[in-house]
Amino acid sequence: MRELQRYLNDLIDRIIYLQDIKGEDWEGLPAILSELNSLKENFYQITEKTCQARLEAIDNRLSLLEEQADKTLTPYETVKIVRNPQRFTLLDILENVYDSFTELGGEGEINVDPAVICARAMISRRVGDKIYMHQVIVIGHEKGHGEEFRNGGSAKPWGNEKALRYMRVAETEGIPIHFYVFTPGAFPIEDYPGAAQQIARNLYFMSKLKVPTVAFISEGGSGGAEAIALSDVRLMAAYGYYSVISPEGAAAIEGKLKEGQRPPRDLVEFCARQLKITAKDNLRLGTIDRIVPEPPLGARRNDYQFFKRLRYEMIRATDEAVLRTKSLKAFRSYALKRKSEEENPPDEFDVYVRWELSDVEIEKLLDLRSKKYREMSRHVLGLKKSPLKNYIEKSQDLGLRVYHDLRYGFLKQSQKMIQRVMEDISGEGFAFLKQLTEPLKSTYDLLGTKGRRGRAKPVVEEPVIEDVSELYVSPLALEDRTVTCPNAEKFGCQDIWVPDLYGEFCGVCPTCGYHFPLEYQWYLSNVFDANSIKEFNAHIASTNPLGFEGFDKKLALARKKTGRNSAMITFQAKIGGISLIVAMLIADFRQGTVGAAEGEKFIQACDRARITKRPFLAFIHTTGGIRIHEGTLGVIQMPRCTLAVREYIDEGGLYLVVYDNNSYAGPVASFLGCSPYQFAIRSTRLGFAGPRVIRETTGEDIPPDYHSAENALRRGHIQGIWDRREIRKKLYEALLTMGGKNLYYR
Amino acid sequence: MALDNRKIDELLRAFKANPYRVFVVGAPHTGYVREILVKEGDEVKGPSGKWLEKPGTPLFVLERERNPKTIRAKVNGVVSKIRHELHGKFVEAFEPILEIKHPLSQKEIIAEILREALHIVKAPEKARYFLSPELAQRIEKEGEGRVVVKPGDELAIMYFMKRETPILHEGPPMVVFRVFFSRGQMVEQGEPLFGLCTEEERPYLEKLIARVKEEWKA
Secondary structure (H helix, E strand, O other): OHHHHHHHHHHHHHHHHHHHHHOOOHHHHHHHHHHHHHHHHOOOOOOHHHHHHHHHHHHHHHHHHHHHHHHOOOHHHHHHHHHOOOEOOHHHHHHHOOOEEEEEOEEOOEEOOOOEEEEEEEEEEEEOOEEEEEEEEEEEEOOOOOOHHHHHHOOOHHHHHHHHHHHHHHHHHOOOEEEEEEEOOOOOOOOOOOHHHHHHHHHHHHOOOOOOEEEEEEEEEHHHHHOOOOOOEEEEEEEEEEEOOOHHHHHHHHOOOOOOOOOOHHHHHHHHHHOOOEHHHHHHHOOOOEEEOOOOOOOEOOOHHHHHHHHHHHHHHHHHHHHOOOOOOHHHHHHHHHHHOOOOOOOOOOOOOOOOOOHHHHHHHHHHHHHHHHHOOHHHHOOOOOHHHHHHHHHHHHHHHHHHHHHHHHHHHHHHHHHHHHHHHHHHHHHHHHHHHHHHHHHHHHHOOOOOOOOOOOOOOOOOOOOOOOOOOOHHHHOOOEEOOOOHHHHOOOOEEHHHHHOOOOOEOOOOOOEOOOOHHHHHHHHOOOOOOEEEOOOOOOOOOOOOOOHHHHHHHHHHHHOOOOOEEEEEEEEOOEEEEEEEEOOOOHHHOEOHHHHHHHHHHHHHHHHHOOOEEEEEOOEOOEOHHHHHHHHOHHHHHHHHHHHHHHOOOOEEEEEOOEEEOOOOOOOOOOOOEEEEEOOOEEEOOOHHHHHHHHOOOOOOOOOEHHHHHHOOOOOEEEOHHHHHHHHHHHHHHHHHHHOOOO | OOOOHHHHHHHHHHHHHOOEEEEEEEOOOOEEEEEEOOOOOOEEOOOEOOOOOEOOOEEEEEEEOOEEEEEEOOOOEEEEOOOHHHOOOEEOOOOEEEEEEEEOOHHHHHHHHHHHHOEEEEOOOOEEEEEOHHHHHHHHHHOOOOOEEOOOOEEEEEEEOOEEEEEEOOOOOEEEEEEOOOOOEEEOOOOEEEEEEOOOHHHHHHHHHHHHHHHOOO
16 A cells, blocks of 8 residues: 555646646646646545556556657646746765765755755776776756755855865875866856856866866856856756757847736747747757757656666766877777667676876877867857968968967077076175175275265166057037036036047046046057057857857848957957957847857957967957857857966966946956956946845845956956056056066066 | 933923824935825835835926936835926926925834933944943943943943044043944944933933834734
8 A cells, every 4th residue: 555655646746847847737737737636635435446556557658648748748737847846956976876975065055055056076987897987077956845044056256266175185195187067147246255166166177187077967057057067078957958048038138028017928938939948949050069968858856767867977978088198099999989888777787997197198088178178169150261262361370370380389488498507606706705895895985085976777668558649539529518427416526528538538437536438449549559459250250059049130230330250359469569369248239148149259369379478468348248049059158268368378468358338247257367466447347247136136235336347456357457548558557567577478 | 401300301292293204205306296196195115024114105207418316215104295287397306395294113212212311432443343341341240221331441442453542431420321333243334332311311211112113003
C-alpha cells in the first residue's frame, strides 16, 4: 500500500510540474489532478487492485501528455523548466556527480554569499579494473530548492569575488575547474567590489587562467553567467537557457512598458522565441560546444541517470581540454569521441588522461582558449575575403609587426638595456668616487672662506599641449534660446544662452559645472590633433544575426541617422603628437549597444594597438550595454573583448578608459571595467544596471545619485573625474604619467 | 508667550478654523505664461520619494528666451485662485499665478505650535553637537521634558576640527522640552538645537500636544 501511495504522490508531482510548464489548464490536466486527489482522499476505501489499475491508466495518459508537451515545448516553457523548484541544482550535482566534496568559503546560510558555492571535490573514473581519482575545484551558482537566502542564484559582487579567490587557488594548485552556471543574472548592486567591476575582474582573470576549465550552463542569465563561464569547453543542458536578458526583461523593453507593469504572456513568448535562448539555438550560434542530453521535460533532482551522464560529460570535456594541449593525443581523442556516440553514458572510460599540465601545455591551452573565443560570433559578420585580399592583408600585418617589433621591440629594448647598464655603471662610479672625494671636499669647505655656490637646479620643462587650432562648434549651439541647468534649484544656476553653452562653455554650466550631453563629433574634433584621425574597419557592419523581427528596420534607421555601420568607431589618432589607437562607442547608433560588429571592431583595434605598440583608449560616449537583439552573440562579446584586452596589457600595452554620459551593463562589466585606469567626465552616470532594474530585482529604491561619477569614484570604480573643458589636456597628461617612458610599450 | 488653558483653546481654535497654509506660487522670473496645466480644485502633490527625487505636479509653463520652463508644485494641496487672465501674457518676476491651499498635518501643527511656544537655542556654527554628559545622564534618568537647566549649566558641546566649545544656558531656569539633534550630528548654523520652556508652561504644552494628537488625524 505504501508503494502505491508513493506512486500516487509521484503522479501528482508530475502533473503539478506539467502544469507549471504548460499552464494550469493544459489538455485537461485539472481533471486528471482532481481524479488523483479524489483517489488520495478515498485511498483506504478502494481495493489495492482497483487503485493500481486506475493509477496505471493515469500514468499512461500522463506519459502521452508529457511526450506531447515535450514535442510542443516553446522557448519560454524551457525557461519555466529551468526556474522550476524541482529542477536539479548545484548541490544535487555535488552530491551525485562527485565522489566527495568540501564546501569552501561558507556553508549553507553562513556564507560570504549563499548564491555562489565553491567546493573542492573528487571525481572518479573507471578504466578497466582501476579507479582513478581526479581533484577539481567546483564553482557555481546555487539556486536552492526554495531557500530564500540563496537569492535564486543571483550572485552578489562579493560572491563573484569569492569565486575569483578560489579560481586563484585552483591555479596555484594546478587543478581543473568545473563551473556550473545556474543564475538568472548578477545581483545588480554597486556596493564594493561592485557588480560590474567584479564580473570584469573575473573575466580578466579567467581569460588567462592557467588550468583547464569546463563550464556547464543550465540557466545562463547574461553578465551574471559570464562571471564564471569563460572556459575551454562550454557545455549546456538540453533544457537549459542561455540568454542576454530574461524574456520578461526583453518584453518590458520591446513593449516599452512602464515600471510595475507586467508584460503580456504573448509578448514574453515572442521575445523568448526571438532571443534564441535554447541549447539547440546556442549550439547553432556557436556560443556553446556541446549539449548534455536530459530526460524529456528536463532533469529533476532525482534523475540519477542524468547525473551519471553529466559526470561522464564533465570528465570527457575536461579530458578534451587537456588532450588538445598534448602533442601525443590521437588515439585517446579517438577513444573519447567513439564513446561519446553511445546513447547511454558508459560506466567506464577507455582511457585515462592526467589532468596536470606542463608549462608548454599551459601556453597551448591559453592560446587555444584565445583562438576559440576570437572565432566566436565572427561568422555572422560576413568578413570572408578573397584569398588574394586575405594574403595581401596578412602580408601587410606581418610587415607592420616586423617594423614595430624592430622599432619598439628589438631596437628600443636593446637601447633600454644599454641605457640601464650605463645607468648602473655611472651610479656605481659616482658612489665610488664620492667615497674618495667626500673627505677632501669637507676639508675644502671647512677651510674655504667663500660660501659654496649652490648648483643651479636643472629646469624641467613641463610638457605643454597646444589647443586645437580650429574650434569646432557644436550644431546644438546654432539656436537662439536659453536652457535651464538641471541643478538650477539646488545651486541657483542662471539660465544659459545656448550659443554660449555649446560654444565657449563646451556644454558645461558655468555656475555648478553640470555637463550637458554633447555629440561624439565634438570629442573627435576637440580632443585629438587636427587631421590626425584615421579611421579603420568602418566597413564592419552591425547585422541582425538572430533575425529578430523588426530589428532590421531599427538598424536601417540607425544607419541612416548616423551614416555609420555600427556603434563602434575605431581609429588611429594623435594627442599632442602622441600617437594612439582609439575605440569609441557612440550614443547615436542604438544607444552605443555592443553586438558582434562592435566587439569585432574593438578586438581588431586592440590587436592593432598591440601590433603597432600604441597606447589604447576606449572612449565611451554612451553605452546601453549588450545589444539584446543579438542574444548570446552579444553576450559573448564580453569574454571576447576582455580576452583581447588582457593579451594587450600582458604584452605591455597601456589601456585607458574614459566614460561620458551613460555607461551601463555588459561592456562596463567586461572589457571596460577591467582597465586599470578608468576615468569619467563629470556628470557621467555609470554602473551595472539602471535604477528600474535595481528596484525590480532587489525590491529596494536607490538614491538618485547612485550611479553618479562621484559615487563611482568613492567606490573605487574609476580613478578620477575630468572636466570636459580640460579633457584634451587631461588625456595628454594621463598618457604621459601612466605611460611615461614606457608610452610605446613597457 | 505665557501659556494657559485659555491660550491653548485660542490656538487650537485658530488652527481648527483654518487648518491650512496658503502657498502663493509666483513666477520665479519674468516670462510669458504659456500654459496653465491645472484647474481650480485640482489636487497637486509636492516632491515625493525617499530622497524627494520625484518632482511635484506640473502647474504652469513659463517661457523666457524660447526656454519653456515647467513650474511644479512644492507642496501638497488644492489649487485655487488661478489667474487665468495672465495666460499668454508677459509677467514680472514673483507675480502670483496661483495658490495652493496646503492642509496642515498633525506633525506640522505640532511643529508650528512648538515654534511659537518654545524658546529655541540655535546652533552658533556648522559643527557636530553632543549633549553635555550631565544633561544626557539627567535626561536619561528623568525623561525628556523633565530636566530643568539653570543659567550657566552646560547644554551641549560643539565639536569642530578637534575643537570643543561648550554651549551654556543663559537666562532664567527652563525645562529642556525638546532636543532636536542626535548624538554627534552635524548641524547647520542657525538650525535649532534645543526647545526650552518655563516650568509653568510645560504641562500646558504637553496638554496642547496631546490634544492636537487626539483631534487631528496623523
